[in-house]
Amino acid sequence: MYSFALAQAGTETRPTFWQISHVGEALFYYLAAVAILILLYGVYQRFATYAKGSEDPTERLTDLPGRIAEAAKLVATNEKQFDRDLVAGLMHTFILWGFLTLLIGTTILAIDMDIWTKALGQPSFFVGDFYLAYSLVMDAMGLLFVVGVGVALYRRYWTRNDRLWGKHTSTEDGLFVWTLFFLGVGGYVTEGVRILGTGRPDFETVSFVGWFTADVFEFVGVTESMATAAYPAIWWSHALLALAFVAAIPYAKPFHMISSYANLVTRDENAGARLPRVPEDASPEEIGPSEIEDFSWKQLLDHDACTKCGRCSSVCPAKASGRPLDPRDVILDLKTYREDLEAGERDEVDIVADGGTSVIDAETMESCMSCMACMDACPVDIEHVTQFTEMNRRLTESGQMNKNVEEAVMNVFQKGNTFGDPDRKRPDWTEELDFEVPDARDQEVEYLWYVGDYPSYDERNQHVARSLAKVFEEAGVSYGILYEDEQNDGNDIRRVGEEGLFEMVAEDNIEAFRECEYDKIVCTDPHSYNTFTNEYDQFGFENADSVFHYTQVVENLVNAGELGLSGTELDDTVTYHDPCHLGRYNGEFEAPREVIRATGVTLDEMPRNRSDSFCCGGGGGGLWMDFEEDSKPSEERIREALEDTDAGAGVDRFVVACPMCMTMYEDGRKTGGFEDDIEVTDITELLVEAIDAKGTATDAGTTSAAAD
Structure with missing residues (x-):
């Protein structure tokens, strides 16, 4: 019936809420609003945390439009991800551009449904050639996304790339990648079931991945009526996973999609080569971080921007020679300490000290060669050397300098x-x-x-x-x-x-x-x-x-x-x-x-x-x-x-x-x-x-x- 009506009308499109009742549609909008509110509140909390940090001695927001444009170029080209690892660069490019395309495509659909059609009362533009071009691009870029995530899973679990594993590797790292994979694959499953359930209209061949998925379902014995009956459950499972992912962004690893870009916008191109000067009126107790609030807001952002990729660890000569320094662990130790304090799960201790219960041990900081390899390798421009130097300043001012x-x-x-x-x-x-x-x-x-x-x-x-x-x-x-x-x-x-x-x-x-x-x-x-x-x-x-x-x-x-x-x-x-x-x-x-x-x-x-x-x-x-x-x-x-x-x-x-x-x-x-x-x-x-x-x-x- 659906495909016959489209053929008669000569209009190529698809029903967005096919087989979803009006109550289900209303429930989806309600859940979407809740997810977005949770997202916004979480982002607010994160940036409120940065505001508790000290003032940064470097101008970070001058020429903001230029900074935003330069950061966008770095993100778009993935040039930092290609450094030293071609496969990782291609993988991340596929994931990034696939994800952005899917996000943009979903936004276009929402504009058509909720603003252009319902709010403004205009006829939908999600038809004809526009729909066909849209479907082709979304399928093609979505496929790149799934391939990229698949490579990420292969490198993490099959070849077990050493730099992806460390003491801060946790369930959330694997959960993040698997969620992306199921979102990508789930989208094609939903599309394939819909194409099969609507009688496989000829124009849907432009959705070549979805069409192939429908072929697979048909080959294993799924009929049109079975697809129609199963579609609501499949659609809701995909929708709920997507909404849960949106809501979880500020509270787990997906936040790096925001914090990493913010870190690139606020980066200092001379970091490391040019260290900040200690304020002339600073007392010895104020030189170097003694507590988490002594880190500047940019340094707290550094901690959150870390993606645990291990690129810094893999190039660190101190770590390679067996010294007790892993640049990634230092950054993530500081982040974990801050989060534990906020959750009331840990008492305050010294940030850095020679032995004891400090967050960072003095020997770890003494191990740093200030070679800046970690900063050069970091795809999100974390300023390790600046923070390490400031912790060395704390050791010096507290009389804990290495004897040699x-x-x-x-x-x-x-x-x-x-x-x-x-x-x-x-x-x-x-x-x-x-x-x-x-x-x-x-x-x-x-x-x-x-x-x-x-x-x-x-x-x-x-x-x-x-x-x-x-x-x-x-x-x-x-x-x-x-x-x-x-x-x-x-x-x-x-x-x-x-x-x-x-x-x-x-x-x-x-x-x-x-x-x-x-x-x-x-x-x-x-x-x-x-x-x-x-x-x-x-x-x-x-x-x-x-x-x-x-x-x-x-x-x-x-x-x-x-x-x-x-x-x-x-x-x-x-x-x-x-x-x-x-x-x-x-x-x-x-x-x-x-x-x-x-x-x-x-x-x-x-x-x-x-x-x-x-x-x-x-x-x-x-x-x-x-x-x-x-x-x-x-x-x-x-x-x-x-x-x-x-x-x-x-x-x-x-x-x-x-x-x-x-x-x-x-x-x-x-x-x-x-x-x-x-x-x-x-x-x-x-x-x-x-x-x-x-x-x-x-x-x-x-x-x-x-x-x-």
Whole structure:
């Protein structure tokens, strides 16, 4: 009867409440209203919780339209989900766009039924070509949704992807994915039963998945009358599951659909590289979080935005080496603690402390290398490093700093360097050069060279400093150093939580810079480069835009032909390690590579390179601490160079561009038993070898010509 009437009228559409009585229709609207009210109340409660947090020191809502648009682009493209995991990126794209399409389609249907037709009295537009196009798109995108959720279930339960499981994995995680699956499949079952029950009108072939489902039902013996009789029960089961899902959104894992987007809107692009300054009037008790309300509203939002995906955990070098840090667990421990307090299921304890009943143990925070791999991998831009640093500040202010770190900090306070050597010895590395390094305090220079602690005091890195000085001399660069007036840059001092000392050395260095006449600052160490570029302006430094890492300066010299290299001087096979503070922190990946290639070597990339680079283990105070580690990060990285690169054991040199990396990898080469397998070389040393090789070739050519 139904299909015959449609054929007579020539109108393609479908009855929305087919076989549902008017009482049932009214009940559905009532339940939908209740579900939406529960949803709105839950969302209100969530955001009311954020309002209890402290004020965030970073401007989070400036240019709100631009932020919303940028966040929408990140969500729409799924670009963060594709990083390091193509299958997960495709899976999430299918789920996201399938879900959004189904949501939009349902909204269009509601507008037609409840506003356009009933409220405005207009004829339905849910007919003809519009209906056919609608049905085709909904079936196609719904299929992608089901496929995406199916892959998610496969990865979670069949292959058991390790990063999806952890101490916070619970029933709600599986329930969330299964609910999505049953919503998607249930929609097609409902559609197939309706198509079969209405006599399979020809135009419904555009609903190709629903049509196939009807074929399956018919094949197993379901008749038109059976489908008609079963439809109300199937429709209600699907509708109730959908309404229950809507109502549950603010109270369980589905809330990440809202909190994650809000987190992207309010993100700070410089988070981690630029840490917030402690308010000048803050007392020691107010520095770092002591209770949950001490976290800012954005940090509380961070906790709720976590989807438990484990991407941060899977890239964390501290976790990989067996240190007691799992970035995901820290974020979720804080969230669980807050929720337990709100539910009255737990008494208040310290947020972070050395032992005891604190939420986070001090050793966990000490384990962080501040490499920012967790933040780079996080698809919803949780700012782990900022929160970890603030907890380190609490440990520092409460006198619970790691003893080795405390010794390094005291050396900086007393001597201006982490080695504890007199400042008069800082320029001793220059004495082995056969030329004098200019004093930037006495003459105007183009480049004020900030040498740094390790190139000044560490014997291995002093060779790097001398190599860079030779490069500058070869190219005729106008440069000079501060000699004994230079102090520790403070980058890692700040990241272990010693904010007061960081402010002191920053102000002293800025004053030393002001006493000199220069155009630009060049840094040997990426850590110095980062803090001068991103943080010193908090204390009055006005030349942050004129700070460069040495590889950026040398790249310009190479490109300008100032070093006279032909690109054929050396023939080694090398691999290059991206330093966290140069690459992931500041996005400089190409300058070091251009300089390396200019020497003539063959550059074989590490599997984990550029923003995916694996930390050496020295950042965040790691250089000063001793840990029980099952394979140090430096050992793992050298193993990767020798076993996982294309050249494998054919790699002659492990090239670095950071003094801390040099120190960590020289140590890892020894402790890992790689001393006879590979050499650790700084880019400057590679350059000097190329320059020397060029000179040797020139001398040989001159001698040969004279003989002729």
